[in-house]
Every structure is written in structure tokens, then in C-alpha cells.
Amino acid sequence: MLNIVLFGPPGAGKGTQADLLVKKYNLIHLSTGDILRSEIKEGTSLGLEAKKLMDDGLLVPDDVVIGMIKSKLDKNPKSQGFIFDGFPRTQKQAKELDNLLNHQSKSISIMLALVVDDKELIKRLLNRGISSGRSDDQDEKIIANRINEYNIKTTPLKDYYASQNKLHEISGTGSVLDIAKKLNNIIDNL
Numbered sequence: 001m002l003n004i005v006l007f008g009p010p011g012a013g014k015g016t017q018a019d020l021l022v023k024k025y026n027l028i029h030l031s032t033g034d035i036l037r038s039e040i041k042e043g044t045s046l047g048l049e050a051k052k053l054m055d056d057g058l059l060v061p062d063d064v065v066i067g068m069i070k071s072k073l074d075k076n077p078k079s080q081g082f083i084f085d086g087f088p089r090t091q092k093q094a095k096e097l098d099n100l101l102n103h104q105s106k107s108i109s110i111m112l113a114l115v116v117d118d119k120e121l122i123k124r125l126l127n128r129g130i131s132s133g134r135s136d137d138q139d140e141k142i143i144a145n146r147i148n149e150y151n152i153k154t155t156p157l158k159d160y161y162a163s164q165n166k167l168h169e170i171s172g173t174g175s176v177l178d179i180a181k182k183l184n185n186i187i188d189n190l
């Protein structure tokens with residue numbers, strides 16, 4: 001079983017790399033951002049509540065995203081593994097994820113952390129805003145909030161996984177395929 005935390009700031013390329021990893025290792029892709037956006041599209045009360053925070057570039061409450069992940073884990077007991085993209089983002093989420101996996105006699109195998117500097121992130125997000133239409137990718141103030149939330153609440157998770165000898169940092173700049181190769185090498189040497 002291979003359970004990967006794919007980590008990094010907004011715009012680091014997590015979604016792109018997750019798509020490649022999912023195919024290569026036959027994993028289930030769990031992106032809390034994608035799940036939240038589909039809740040918004042469906043107009044659920046959870047989606048409506050989350051939208052206000054997402055529109056400001058702020059994190060939604062831990063219990064909301066933990067509940068979403070729990071239900072996905074429960075629905076896929078026979079999966080060969082999961083790739084967690086954009087989750088966990090806080091210490092509480094990381095601890096709860098460990099608890100949820102423990103209950104199913106599973107654990108996180110590895111954290112792959114993509115590193116990209118802020119200037120490049122802002123450029124990428126603004127470009128994605130044009131192509132995807134995502135409103136939180138189109139406003140520099142919202143982007144700044146998202147990067148700030150990442151720096152304050154999410155970066156400390158590197159220490160959480162480093163203390164379990166699971167952290168691997170990889171530069172997220174360069175070609176998509178070169179970055180993918182580096183990730184594959186790390187996974188294949190586990």
C-alpha cells in the first residue's frame with residue numbers, strides 16, 4: 001500500500017503531479033480543494049459555507065475537510081493507496097489523518113513536498129486564473145492570503161513528517177516530466 005501526502009504551496013504543481021502519480025501507481029486521488037469545488041457546484045450547504053472562506057483565500061474549518069476525507073477513505077477500503085493533495089494543511093488535520101488511517105491499519109508512506117518560490121507561484125496562479133476561471137487564482141490579494149495561510153499554518157507540517165522520517169523535498173520548478181521522474185525515483189526507492 002502506498003499513501004502519499006503531496007505537499008506544497010498553492011501553484012506548486014500538486015494537481016499536475018498527482019495526475020501522473022495516480023496513473024503510474026494506481027492510486028486514488030483525494031484533493032480537498034477539488035471536493036470543495038464540487039460541493040460548491042452542487043450548491044450543498046457545506047459548499048456554500050466553504051465558499052465564503054475560499055473566496056477570501058482562507059482555510060475552511062478542520063472538521064469540514066477531515067469529515068470529507070473520512071468519508072472518501074470509508075468508501076474505498078480496498079484501494080491500493082491514496083494520494084492526498086492539499087490535505088493535510090494543519091497540525092490537527094495531519095494528526096486526524098494518522099488516526100483515520102490507523103483505524104484501518106494503514107499509514108502515510110511518504111510526504112513529497114514541492115518547493116517553489118513565491119514570485120513563481122504568483123505568476124503561475126495568475127496564469128491558471130486566466131485558463132481555469134478560478135476566482136481565487138485571479139486576485140493578487142486572495143493569492144497573497146493563500147500563500148500566507150500556507151506559510152503560517154501548513155509549512156509546519158514538514159516538521160511533523162520529518163520527525164517520522166517521511167519528508168522528501170523536491171524542487172517544483174523545471175519541466176513537469178523531470179519533476180515527475182524525481183518523484184518516481186523517491187517512491188521506487190522506498
Ligand code: AMP
Pocket residue numbers: 010032033034036053054055057058059060061062065085086087088089093146
Ligand atoms: P486548493 O485547490 O488546494 O488550492 O484549495 C482551494 C481552497 O480550498 C483553499 O484556499 C482553502 O480555502 C480550501 N481548502 C482546500 N483544502 C483544504 C484543507 N485541507 N484545509 C482547509 N481548507 C482547504
